[in-house]
Amino acid sequence: MGEKKIGVLIGGSGLIGGTIVNYYKTRHAETVDIRAPSSKKLSIREESDIRSYLSEVKPDFVINAAMASLASDGQMAYEVNYLGPLNLARAATALKIPYIHVSSAATLSSGTDLKEDDIIPITPKLSNYAKSKLMAEQTLRLMAEQEGLDYSCVRLAIVYGAHDHKIQGFHRLFFSIADQSMPVLFTQKNTFHSYSNARKLPYFINHMIENRKEFSGITCHFVDRNPVDLATLILTIKSYLQLKSPREIYVPYLMASFGKKVIVFLLRFLRKFGLKADLPPELMFLDNFYKSQALSAARLEASSFVDPMPEETIFTRLPNLVIYYLTRWSHQNLITTYDETLDFKGSVEDDFAHNPLKLLESVHAKSIGPFPEMMQDQ
Ligand SMILES: NC(=O)c1ccc[n+]([C@@H]2O[C@H](COP(=O)([O-])OP(=O)(O)OC[C@H]3O[C@@H](n4cnc5c(N)ncnc54)[C@H](OP(=O)(O)O)[C@@H]3O)[C@@H](O)[C@H]2O)c1
Structure with missing residues (x-):
């Protein structure tokens, strides 16, 4: 048997990174030695950490699934979501190894059938997250053209899967329903979003690593084929949980947005008295609840990747996720x-x-x- 390949994964304690580590440990233990240094050992904010760790380990590939928390200030978002990926890619170019970058649909506008090239322009007004993610994508493209970087960028939409310890994104929505803090529907009919299945993603990443000719320099959406209507999803979760709320009343956008402004004002007022509180994430993304964002899966489907679980969607996964998260949250006394x-x-x-x-x-x-x-x- 040949020597094991060494893979380095950044962000192993996160939702996506944890799933990737688990995949390699259970499915490729014989052929791949996956190393997932903690952010204490290797902080991608520190160029020296990146250089010394990768020089010592000499991996055969690097996967970056790190991100700064969504509420981070500009400097943190810039360092973790932009400078970190840039320095990882510089190291990968030096070592002549592939660099797999995980990006986000925050780089796209709202709309339907959004293609990989439909990115929004980089402007000062963007959120720290979207801005830093867009900047990273742009610099990686340039490094591939000018510096010979062998990279692939996989863009995720709303991710669903177990082990989201920070309760973000879809799981935050799910939490609000389970906690009955969503009395009515903060969306409008026919608002469709794309979803990405965390369990399937490592298969795709590994496939990209094994097929560099096909995937080098490529950005690809990794989403389930069919976008999902938000109200249908919320009401399905509600019925699984056998809850009375949220009631099927659609709050108009203007009213919801006014409510959000009042809360922002109140929080600002409270800060004057030293009470620090952030806007709840479900309000941070309020606009997204009222706008469709459906990513095209055409490039993924035209590629040589074969979906390992073609029948699985967010609806088929819901029963398992409901049990997993409710058990977890009730043990933690969160619900x-x-x-x-x-x-x-x-x-x-x-x-x-x-x-x-x-x-x-x-x-x-x-x-x-x-x-x-x-x-x-x-
Ligand atoms: N979750 C979603 O719905 C979603 C949607 C679209 C795209 N994505 C993308 O998917 C990727 C992973 O997201 P996630 O949801 O798995 O995030 P997550 O659960 O918040 O995990 C983030 C990971 O990044 C690590 N990290 C943060 N700062 C770091 C630093 N300075 N150095 C090294 N590691 C650092 C964290 O380690 P510590 O815990 O030690 O800080 C953690 O392991 C990101 O690129 C994100 O943009 C996620």
Whole structure:
């Protein structure tokens, strides 16, 4: 058997990065040694960290799934979302290895059938996130043309998947429904968005790494084929959770936007008294709830990549995600209002609370001996 390839992944503690590490560890353990240094060990804000880590490890490829938190100030967004990728790419060019960059639909306008080239212009008014992501994409394109960088850029829309510990994006919306903090629908009928399946993404990334001729210098949307109507999705989640809200009342944009302005004003006022509070993320993205953003999957579908789970969409994944996140959030005491009659918690928690001796016996009965497969030969 040949030597293992070494891959370096940045952002391994995140939603996307964690899924990629897990994929390599479970599916390519024999052929790929995936290294995912923490941001303490390798901060991509530090050029010296990047240079010394990559010179030492000498990887065969680098994947960047890091991002600064959405509420970051300009400097942080610039350093993590722009300078970091730029320096990783400079190192990759020096080492003559592929660099896989994860980008976002924030680089696109609203609309339908948006192609990879439909990016918005870089202007001062853009959010720190969109601006820094657009700048990174532009510089990477230039580095490929002028410096011989071998890179691929994969653009994600709204991501769904397990292990979103920061509860962002789609999972924040889901959280607001589960927490019953969304009384009515803050969207309008026929607002369609694209979704990206976190579970499938590592297959695509690995495919791009294995097929450099086809994917070098390419930007590709990684989205499910069919965009999803936001109101339908919200109401489907509501029915899974057997909740009464949000009610099927559509709040007009002007009213919602006025409400947001009032909250922004209140927060500014509170800050004068030293009370620091940020705008809730669901309000930060209010505009997006009222505008369609559907990305074309044509380039992905015309490529040699074969979808490993063609039947899977956000709707087929919902039952699993509902159980995963509700269990997690209720353990963390983040959700206080969800209907306790839903039997998601299973019997273990119940026994732990009410019948610990029974639980103890059942654990003992299963086995408390040493793990046989870990025992050394005598
Ligand atoms: N989630 C979505 O809905 C979505 C949608 C479109 C595109 N994307 C793109 O997908 C990528 C990953 O997003 P995500 O949702 O997985 O993000 P996430 O869960 O917030 O994770 C971000 C990761 O970046 C790391 N990081 C932050 N600052 C760093 C630094 N200075 N040096 C090294 N690592 C640093 C974090 O490490 P620490 O925890 O140690 O700070 C964390 O592992 C990003 O490029 C994002 O733009 C995501």
